Amino acid sequence: MTTFTRHYAHWPEGLPKTFPVPRESVYENLARCAALHPERAAIHYYGTEISYGELKRDTDALAGWLQQRCGVRRGDRVLLYLQNSPQFVISYYAVLRADAVVVPINPMNLADELRHYIEDADTAVAIAGQELEERVAAQSALKHVIYAAYSDYLRERTDLPLPDFVRAPARSRSWKDAVGAGLAPGPHLAQPEDLAVMPYTSGTTGKPKGCMHTHSSVQATTVVYLQWRGSGDGAVVLSPLPMFHVTGMQAGMNGPICKGATLVIMSRWDRDCAAKLIERRRITNWSAITTMLVDFLSSPDLERYDLSSLKVLGGGGAAMPEALAKKLEDVFGLPYVEGYGLSETMAPTHINPPQRPKRQCGGIPIFNTDARVIDVEKMSELKVNEVGEIIVSGPQIFRGYWKQPEATAEVFLQYDGQRFFRTGDLGYYDEDGYFFITDRLKRMINASGFKVWPAEVEALLYGHPAIQEACVIGAPDGYRGETVKALVVLKKGKTIEAKDITDWARDKMAAYKVPRVVEFVEQLPKTPTGKILWRELQEKERRK
Numbered sequence: 001m002t003t004f005t006r007h008y009a010h011w012p013e014g015l016p017k018t019f020p021v022p023r024e025s026v027y028e029n030l031a032r033c034a035a036l037h038p039e040r041a042a043i044h045y046y047g048t049e050i051s052y053g054e055l056k057r058d059t060d061a062l063a064g065w066l067q068q069r070c071g072v073r074r075g076d077r078v079l080l081y082l083q084n085s086p087q088f089v090i091s092y093y094a095v096l097r098a099d100a101v102v103v104p105i106n107p108m109n110l111a112d113e114l115r116h117y118i119e120d121a122d123t124a125v126a127i128a129g130q131e132l133e134e135r136v137a138a139q140s141a142l143k144h145v146i147y148a149a150y151s152d153y154l155r156e157r158t159d160l161p162l163p164d165f166v167r168a169p170a171r172s173r174s175w176k177d178a179v180g181a182g183l184a185p186g187p188h189l190a191q192p193e194d195l196a197v198m199p200y201t202s203g204t205t206g207k208p209k210g211c212m213h214t215h216s217s218v219q220a221t222t223v224v225y226l227q228w229r230g231s232g233d234g235a236v237v238l239s240p241l242p243m244f245h246v247t248g249m250q251a252g253m254n255g256p257i258c259k260g261a262t263l264v265i266m267s268r269w270d271r272d273c274a275a276k277l278i279e280r281r282r283i284t285n286w287s288a289i290t291t292m293l294v295d296f297l298s299s300p301d302l303e304r305y306d307l308s309s310l311k312v313l314g315g316g317g318a319a320m321p322e323a324l325a326k327k328l329e330d331v332f333g334l335p336y337v338e339g340y341g342l343s344e345t346m347a348p349t350h351i352n353p354p355q356r357p358k359r360q361c362g363g364i365p366i367f368n369t370d371a372r373v374i375d376v377e378k379m380s381e382l383k384v385n386e387v388g389e390i391i392v393s394g395p396q397i398f399r400g401y402w403k404q405p406e407a408t409a410e411v412f413l414q415y416d417g418q419r420f421f422r423t424g425d426l427g428y429y430d431e432d433g434y435f436f437i438t439d440r441l442k443r444m445i446n447a448s449g450f451k452v453w454p455a456e457v458e459a460l461l462y463g464h465p466a467i468q469e470a471c472v473i474g475a476p477d478g479y480r481g482e483t484v485k486a487l488v489v490l491k492k493g494k495t496i497e498a499k500d501i502t503d504w505a506r507d508k509m510a511a512y513k514v515p516r517v518v519e520f521v522e523q524l525p526k527t528p529t530g531k532i533l534w535r536e537l538q539e540k541e542r543r544k
Contacts, residue, residue, distance in 0.1 A: 007433030
C-alpha cells in the first residue's frame with residue numbers, strides 16, 4: 001500500500017502525523033469539560049454567558065425529557081430545526097446523551113421541504129424554533145415537538161443588534177417545561193460506531209440524502225480544528241456559520257466544546273454585531289465564508305473596532321479570491337487559512353498548514369487522512385498537476401447514505417487496499433502535496449456557501465403550472481460566488497415574466513435555492529435518450 005505523503009514536508013510544526021480518534025461519544029466531550037471547568041463560559045449569547053456546568057445541566061435535563069416524555073430510544077432520529085442559539089447546542093448534545101441521532105435541518109427550508117426530511121429520517125420528534133411553528137405544525141408525522149424561544153437565554157440587557165426572532169418573547173412553555181422538569185436521563189449507552197449525526201446532502205436524484213455519521217467519524221474532525229490551528233486553552237470562537245451544516249457544526253460548536261473554549265454565538269449574520277463581539281469578547285478564532293468576509297470588510301465603521309485579539313481566521317466552501325485575501329491580511333494581519341471537506345466527511349479532509357497556507361487551495365490531508373487523484377475513466381492514479389477526481393480515505397468518512405444502498409455503493413471504491421470515498425470533485429495536487437479544487441463531477445451550485453442541488457430545484461419548478469421543462473445551473477455572481485439560474489421552456493400558449501417564476505419559487509423553497517436568474521428558451525439540449533445536457537448548458541454559461 002502506498003500512502004500519499006508528499007505533504008509531510010509542510011506539516012504543522014510539533015504535531016504528530018496521526019492523531020488518535022477518541023473512543024467515546026461526542027457527548028462525553030461536554031461532560032469532561034463541565035467536570036473540569038464548571039464555571040467557565042461555554043456560550044456567550046448576545047451579552048449573556050452560560051457556563052459549562054449550566055450547559056451540561058440543561059443538556060441532561062432535556063435528554064431526560066426526550067427519553068421519558070417523548071419516548072426517544074437508542075438510535076431514534078430527532079430533528080433539529082433551529083437557528084444558531086444556546087438551544088441548538090443544548091438540543092444537539094441532549095439528543096446524543098439520549099443515545100439518539102441528530103438530524104440537523106436548515107431553518108430556511110419551507111414546509112414541503114421539511115416534510116421530506118421527517119419522512120425520510122423516520123422521525124416523530126423535533127426540536128424547533130418558535131418562529132418556525134407554522135411550518136412544523138403542518139407535519140402530521142411529528143408526535144412530539146419542543147419549541148424554543150431564543151429570548152429565554154437573554155438574561156442581560158444588551159446594546160448589540162438583535163434579530164427580531166431572537167428578541168421575541170416565548171409563546172409557549174414547552175422548552176422551559178422540558179428543561180425545568182429536571183428529569184434524569186438513563187444510562188449513556190452510545191458506542192463509538194453508533195450513529196450520532198445525520199446531516200442531509202443531495203445529488204443528481206434531487207432528493208436530499210442523509211449522511212450517516214457515527215460518534216467516531218464526528219470525533220475524527222472534532223479533535224482537529226483547534227488542534228491543527230494551534231489554539232489551546234482559552235480560545236474564544238466566533239460562531240456565525242450555521243450549525244446545521246457540518247462546517248459550522250464542527251468549527252463553531254463541537255471542536256471548541258471539545259477543547260473547553262467559549263462559543264460566541266450569532267443567530268443571524270450582522271457585520272456590525274460581529275465587529276463589536278470581536279472587540280468586546282476578545283475573539284481569537286473565526287471560521288467564515290467568503291461572502292461573510294466581503295460584507296464585513298465593506299463596513300464603513302470597521303476602523304472604529306479593535307480587532308487585534310483575532311489569532312486564527314479560516315474557512316472553506318469556496319476558494320478565497322486573491323484580492324479579498326490580500327485585504328484580509330491588511331485588516332487582520334493574518335492569512336486566511338482555507339480547508340476542504342464535505343457533508344460526507346464531517347467537514348475537513350484537508351486544511352492548509354497554518355504556518356504555510358496557499359491561496360485558492362484546499363490544503364493538505366489532515367491527521368489519518370489519505371487523499372489521491374484518479375483518472376475517472378481508467379481508475380488509475382494521477383501524478384503532480386494532473387487533474388482528476390479527488391478520493392479520500394480516513395476515519396471521518398461517513399458510513400453511507402441513509403436507506404440508500406445503491407447510492408452508497410456508487411461513491412465508494414476499493415483502491416490500493418483501502419476503501420476510498422469518491423468526492424465528486426475534480427482537482428490536482430502540486431509539487432508540495434497541496435490540493436486544489438478545479439471543478440465538480442457532482443452537479444452542485446455553491447451560493448454564498450450554501451449547497452444548492454439543481455435537480456432538487458428543478459423538481460420544485462416543475463410544479464409551476466406554466467413550466468414545461470427546466471434546467472438549473474450555476475451562474476457566476478460577484479458577491480455570492482455562484483447564483484442559481486433556471487433555463488425554462490414554457491408550456492404551449494403560456495406567457496409569463498421571469499419575475500413571476502422567481503416570486504412563485506420564494507413560496508416553494510428556501511431563499512438560497514430560488515433562481516435569481518430566469519432565462520426562457522425554446523428548447524433544452526438533450527441526449528438521444530432524452531436526458532437534458534445540463535453540463536453543456538453549464539459550460540456555455542461559464543464561457544460568457
